[in-house]
Amino acid sequence: MKPPESFGTPDHPFRIAIVGSGPSGFYAAMALLKENDLHLRVDIFDRLPTPFGLVRGGVAPDHQKIKSVAKIFEKTAGDSRLRFFGNVALGRDVQVADLESCYHQIIYAIGNESDRPLGIPGEHLEGCLPAGRFVGWYNAHPDFSDLEVDLGCDRAVVVGNGNVAVDVARILAKSADEVRDSDIADYALDALAASKIREIVVLGRRGPVQAAFSPGEIRELLDLPGGRLTIAPEELALDPESLADLEKAPKKSSARSNFELLEIASKNTCSEDRRRILLRFLTSPVEVIGNAEGRMTAVRIEKNRLHRGEDGVLRPRGTGETEIIEAGLLLSSVGYRGTRTPGVPFDEKRGVIPNIDGRVVSEKDGTVLTGHYVVGWAMSGPRGLIGIHRGLSAGVVDLALEDLRAGRHCRPGLTACDISGLLEQRGVKVVSFEAWKKIDAAEIERGERRGAPRVKFSKIEDMLEVI
Numbered sequence: 001m002k003p004p005e006s007f008g009t010p011d012h013p014f015r016i017a018i019v020g021s022g023p024s025g026f027y028a029a030m031a032l033l034k035e036n037d038l039h040l041r042v043d044i045f046d047r048l049p050t051p052f053g054l055v056r057g058g059v060a061p062d063h064q065k066i067k068s069v070a071k072i073f074e075k076t077a078g079d080s081r082l083r084f085f086g087n088v089a090l091g092r093d094v095q096v097a098d099l100e101s102c103y104h105q106i107i108y109a110i111g112n113e114s115d116r117p118l119g120i121p122g123e124h125l126e127g128c129l130p131a132g133r134f135v136g137w138y139n140a141h142p143d144f145s146d147l148e149v150d151l152g153c154d155r156a157v158v159v160g161n162g163n164v165a166v167d168v169a170r171i172l173a174k175s176a177d178e179v180r181d182s183d184i185a186d187y188a189l190d191a192l193a194a195s196k197i198r199e200i201v202v203l204g205r206r207g208p209v210q211a212a213f214s215p216g217e218i219r220e221l222l223d224l225p226g227g228r229l230t231i232a233p234e235e236l237a238l239d240p241e242s243l244a245d246l247e248k249a250p251k252k253s254s255a256r257s258n259f260e261l262l263e264i265a266s267k268n269t270c271s272e273d274r275r276r277i278l279l280r281f282l283t284s285p286v287e288v289i290g291n292a293e294g295r296m297t298a299v300r301i302e303k304n305r306l307h308r309g310e311d312g313v314l315r316p317r318g319t320g321e322t323e324i325i326e327a328g329l330l331l332s333s334v335g336y337r338g339t340r341t342p343g344v345p346f347d348e349k350r351g352v353i354p355n356i357d358g359r360v361v362s363e364k365d366g367t368v369l370t371g372h373y374v375v376g377w378a379m380s381g382p383r384g385l386i387g388i389h390r391g392l393s394a395g396v397v398d399l400a401l402e403d404l405r406a407g408r409h410c411r412p413g414l415t416a417c418d419i420s421g422l423l424e425q426r427g428v429k430v431v432s433f434e435a436w437k438k439i440d441a442a443e444i445e446r447g448e449r450r451g452a453p454r455v456k457f458s459k460i461e462d463m464l465e466v467i
């Protein structure tokens, strides 16, 4: 056997595993494959048979333009130095030790796959759901396709003021005909067609000046025909601190643009035949109320007042004044967090893989684990849109390559270390990129019948059957 120094040659290229095929994983692959002076091979693993992470399973179905980023990733997947191993989960089908024996470096790009809880009584009641599950449901994510979503009530409440909250409110407010030409799951389209929801109340714990949604998302709600975005004018009466912040904010800041758009919404009257979105600020849910059958019937909310902390940030504090909103559905969109993967360090408090600038560190003593890196939401938590990962993943790859060149990597053997053999021995039904393209083509064909870009398969068995 040749000595390990002979790695990095055409015969024995450096081998890098990326776990997770969302934007951060693909952008990391792109950055690695740009290094023309290094002989390397990249294998991307995903626990699903389908690539692209939240681009497929998170981004709203009526935001097809954003999903077109997948075309860029497809180009990367076409590079002969890259292989895709779909339907292979780290912690289930392969273990970290397997990857360490086959690869010089491992880049975790596994995202943040669980929702933060509200932490209030009654949250377990039927009808009360984390928004992430609802999003997965309408996007045909196999984990959530069996979810029972009942849209048979008059009113839904969405908790949160980020873009995900706006996405779910918009989807709930649209008619089936308005999303038929999107790639929404077919069963979700049926549920929207039968939906009895008339009003969607969106609760923000802070005021309109502090809302985290982006002006583009609010403008989209304003553009919905029928004046569906509404807000009571008194909600825009600002406390002196918020007013001061707004006046200080730059002209083109999100805070100013949002406020201007909300002022327009405050003049809207929603037409009778439309589902209305009502924005409420300075309110937090404190209890979900249910009936004897364990179904939610209402939510108790508390009015908040803002207080400026020592760090200068305005934070909400309950006033004790409460109100009950009758509702049959509550979607909480208060953030995502990662989940622990066997063998991979995890910071329980922050919900991310602990790291220093993307170099994974030991959970016990904080020392750097040679050859292990993390990118994307798994690195930093649920912050940032797709585009931001391009630069961030490239930055981590720079560090990884610096380490590789300096000989800091896992030390796989030169022979018998191709992961394919191991997966075959274990009977894992690996989905290659070519096989995914067959699923892709079948979905597009199903879409043609509906006038949609695709109709997704929502069950892994159905995807595997296609190939």
Ligand SMILES: Cc1cc2nc3c(=O)[nH]c(=O)nc-3n(C[C@H](O)[C@H](O)[C@H](O)COP(=O)(O)OP(=O)(O)OC[C@H]3O[C@@H](n4cnc5c(N)ncnc54)[C@H](O)[C@@H]3O)c2cc1C
Pocket (backbone or CB within 6 Å): 019, 020, 021, 022, 023, 024, 025, 045, 046, 047, 048, 051, 052, 053, 054, 055, 058, 059, 060, 063, 066, 088, 089, 090, 091, 109, 110, 111, 112, 113, 135, 164, 167, 341, 375, 376, 377, 378, 383, 384, 385, 386, 387, 389
């Ligand atoms: C509901 C929602 C809507 C959004 N809409 C937009 C938008 O409109 N525009 C925009 O720019 N950004 C949007 N974002 C943000 C964007 O999706 C994220 O910035 C981005 O997807 C994060 O990329 P990531 O690669 O870190 O994680 P992800 O995209 O979550 O990818 C993680 C991947 O890892 C895989 N994985 C997880 N665990 C394992 C394992 N154990 N083994 C193997 N594979 C595993 C998953 O299957 C997944 O494919 C949205 C986010 C959400 C939640």
